[in-house]
């Protein structure tokens with residue numbers, strides 16, 4: 001999709017030889033669980049847009065339960081304590097997303113944003129659920145709607161209803177139908193859109209990012225990955241400064257699991273498609289534009305407040321209307337994590353380790369709390385992804401693909 005015009009440039013509804021007309025187009029007719037691609041749309045976008053968090057806000061990654069008592073797990077059941085939002089996005093951490101929705105957004109407010117992002121398959125149950133922060137919804141979403149939602153972020157926060165044709169002419173060339181101008185509305189401020197874009201660049205480029213296989217050699221990419229329970233669905237929704245695309249890797253129309261498939265072949269598919277488009281069209285490198293509503297500040301990674309001399313500091317982007325104004329009181333006294341040690345003699349530990357560790361997430365060597373899509377070992381990739389370009393835009397009565405699967409999803 002061209003995020004600036006709303007025009008859908010290509011759709012692949014299935015793979016292999018096209019054997020029938022009006023066959024199932026999975027991009028428009030199969031509702032599938034969105035997995036962690038929903039974290040951005042249901043949790044972080046609303047929270048940032050409402051000024052409730054910044055990318056430097058720290059949220060405690062800890063054991064956590066939904067209001068119904070069901071536990072929210074990171075996939076490895078490890079928790080790393082206070083964690084910056086940017087880091088939580090990069091690593092697709094579950095607890096952070098659910099807490100963001102619950103504590104900073106609200107279930108129904110999140111739902112309203114999802115409607116604004118153009119989703120048409122949500123239910124009344126979804127309206128009140130916390131699980132939608134992780135993409136656990138009743139009916140799933142259509143790929144084309146996921147793509148349009150991410151395209152709204154790529155387009156500075158303005159949603160464009162996807163356009164599949166521009167004009168219909170009669171045999172004399174008279175315009176019968178004109179569809180050139182898309183329906184549009186603003187979902188996010190341009191500052192919010194840029195902050196999300198910047199964080200999602202880390203999903204691709206960051207050391208522990210879950211979308212590294214989608215990296216392009218000659219163009220910036222912002223991405224979010226998603227995987228539903230037992231890998232029934234693999235997603236990547238991602239954009240460059242030119243185009244937005246989502247790849248759903250299934251899986252099966254009947255929602256069987258995909259046990260032994262490597263989990264990044266869908267990302268490679270995304271990359272290969274985008275690279276071919278860029279080569280074919282000769283697209284020049286350009287960066288994502290930083291709007292004038294965004295500024296950089298140096299903040300403390302422990303508190304998210306303006307950094308002072310003893311703080312472990314990073315430089316982060318902020319919306320100008322939501323910049324921290326308080327300064328961190330410093331770390332001459334023990335940072336909170338040391339309070340947990342009932343060890344009075346460790347006085348050397350309570351002196352500040354200034355400047356070390358700017359991640360806000362100190363240990364956790366694999367640091368992938370929530371991201372099983374971190375670059376699995378090679379192998380098993382893209383076997384059978386050839387011949388995917390034949391699926392054109394038939395739509396049809398979908399016989400499968402929209403049955404419900406409300407199971408909780410992970411990253």
Ligand SMILES: [Zn+2]
Pocket residue numbers: 300301302303307308310311312328329330331
């Ligand atoms: Zn500090």
